[in-house]
Amino acid sequence: MRFLTSGESHGPKLSAIVEGFPANLEIDKERMTNELIKRQGGYGRGRRMQIEKDTFQFGSGIRHAKTLGSPIMIEIINDDFKHWSKIMGSDPLTPEEAESMRRVITKPRPGHADLVGGMKYNMRDLRNVLERSSARETAARVAVGALCKELLHALDIRIVSRVKQIGSVRDEGRYNLADIREFSDQSSVRMVSEEKTGEAEELIDATKKNGDSIGGVVEVIVENPIPGLGSHVHYDRKLDAKIAGSVVSINAFKGVEFGAGFEAASTPGSEVQDEITYDDEKGYTRRTNNLGGFEGGMTTGMPIVVKAVMKPIPTLYKPLLSVDINSKEEFKATIERSDACAVPAASVVCEHMVAIEVARAVLDKFPHDDMDELKAAVGAYKKRVKEY
Numbered sequence: 001m002r003f004l005t006s007g008e009s010h011g012p013k014l015s016a017i018v019e020g021f022p023a024n025l026e027i028d029k030e031r032m033t034n035e036l037i038k039r040q041g042g043y044g045r046g047r048r049m050q051i052e053k054d055t056f057q058f059g060s061g062i063r064h065a066k067t068l069g070s071p072i073m074i075e076i077i078n079d080d081f082k083h084w085s086k087i088m089g090s091d092p093l094t095p096e097e098a099e100s101m102r103r104v105i106t107k108p109r110p111g112h113a114d115l116v117g118g119m120k121y122n123m124r125d126l127r128n129v130l131e132r133s134s135a136r137e138t139a140a141r142v143a144v145g146a147l148c149k150e151l152l153h154a155l156d157i158r159i160v161s162r163v164k165q166i167g168s169v170r171d172e173g174r175y176n177l178a179d180i181r182e183f184s185d186q187s188s189v190r191m192v193s194e195e196k197t198g199e200a201e202e203l204i205d206a207t208k209k210n211g212d213s214i215g216g217v218v219e220v221i222v223e224n225p226i227p228g229l230g231s232h233v234h235y236d237r238k239l240d241a242k243i244a245g246s247v248v249s250i251n252a253f254k255g256v257e258f259g260a261g262f263e264a265a266s267t268p269g270s271e272v273q274d275e276i277t278y279d280d281e282k283g284y285t286r287r288t289n290n291l292g293g294f295e296g297g298m299t300t301g302m303p304i305v306v307k308a309v310m311k312p313i314p315t316l317y318k319p320l321l322s323v324d325i326n327s328k329e330e331f332k333a334t335i336e337r338s339d340a341c342a343v344p345a346a347s348v349v350c351e352h353m354v355a356i357e358v359a360r361a362v363l364d365k366f367p368h369d370d371m372d373e374l375k376a377a378v379g380a381y382k383k384r385v386k387e388y
């Protein structure tokens with residue numbers, strides 16, 4: 001399975017094409033739309049999210065709510081485009097329009113792709129960079145991830161996400177998956193604890209008032225993964241490595257951990273490795289899950305537990321020092337519309353990037369022209385590894 005996304009933040013639309021999905025998978029479009037709505041939410045989002053009402057259309061690949069096995073095309077319209085139709089349109093501008101409407105950006109924002117992207121692609125209007133580097137593109141990735149979640153759902157593999165930390169506010173309780181599923185969806189910041197949600201909202205308010213932005217830590221858990229996804233035989237077939245790459249590809253993400261993660265550095269080996277047991281009902285299992293569901297780049301069958309850190313969004317109301325690319329003079333960055341905190345939205349994006357990698361690993365391993373073929377192959381394999 002492979003996919004591409006396209007689209008600029010203030011362009012007409014975002015789109016994605018997904019190739020390699022099995023035929024005859026039932027699709028619940030409403031469930032997929034709910035994922036897009038979740039990504040739009042979260043305390044700390046800016047005014048743009050009041051303009052956009054993310055819904056999507058299938059342009060191909062689905063008939064009567066079932067996949068055809070052909071490429072699936074998904075489209076999300078940018079409602080904000082109506083305010084940008086000249087500035088972001090594909091038609092040439094008249095000289096007068098060019099003068100008044102292009103809104104050329106020559107002042108790169110620290111922490112964004114603006115400066116390096118402009119240098120690399122030889123563009124002197126930095127809007128040409130920031131339009132594509134914007135996190136708006138993650139809406140298309142969530143749509144693809146939601147499609148992958150439909151596939152995982154059919155195979156009884158579930159996936160949830162939550163926010164563990166926003167700035168100094170940490171939600172450190174040990175929760176079961178049912179609690180995460182129920183409470184993170186109810187929280188304005190996608191935390192499980194109501195008390196911590198209140199503290200995080202206060203911190204976001206104070207940060208916003210101060211013209212600043214704030215980051216955090218998100219967690220994604222995949223329940224009931226098939227053991228043996230990925231492979232130990234070659235570096236580029238290790239599933240944990242693929243997940244790490246996909247997660248760090250999310251805008252503003254700076255690091256990933258599996259299970260105990262960085263804590264493992266200060267814990268003796270005897271307390272880090274997960275002891276192996278056998279149970280007639282579950283087959284091989286582990287007494288703990290410090291390795292976050294991976295051994296040798298392969299799923300063990302224990303839940304996959306991924307944590308990831310998002311830096312604070314670099315578009316600030318508080319000006320930071322930068323250099324104009326024309327005059328080469330220093331200036332303090334101007335005010336731009338921005339989100340003070342997008343960690344809750346980012347937890348949804350992270351969940352969907354993990355879903356994409358797990359779904360891809362399933363499709364890499366099993367024959368999948370048709371859903372019945374896939375289900376039969378997964379069932380036979382699970383029986384074999386249980387009896388191994």
Ligand code: EPS
Nearest residue numbers: 046048049133134135136139337338339
């Ligand atoms: C973003 C800036 C803001 C965010 C945007 C990402 O948009 P704008 O520049 O229109 O104010 O709202 O996020 C989204 C549009 C989205 O869908 O998540 C940026 O510069 O990355």
